[in-house]
Amino acid sequence: MLRGSVLLLALVFAFPTIWAALVDHTITVDTAVVRFLVALPVAAVLLALVRMATRDRDPR
Known part of the structure; x- marks a missing residue:
């Protein structure tokens, strides 16, 4: 299941590539989609x- 936070972080990771594909036209859109x-x-x-590192380990 994809959470919104996962999609947002993936978008942040891939933003330079998406920008290069859609605005600068220095790479293809296919490449940007694959990187996303x-x-x-x-x-x-x-x-x-x-999430694992910050979860409550001692439920009372």
């Missing part, structure tokens, strides 16, 4: 690690 799709699982793993 690669950024999605990376962002999901990083946010999962943050």
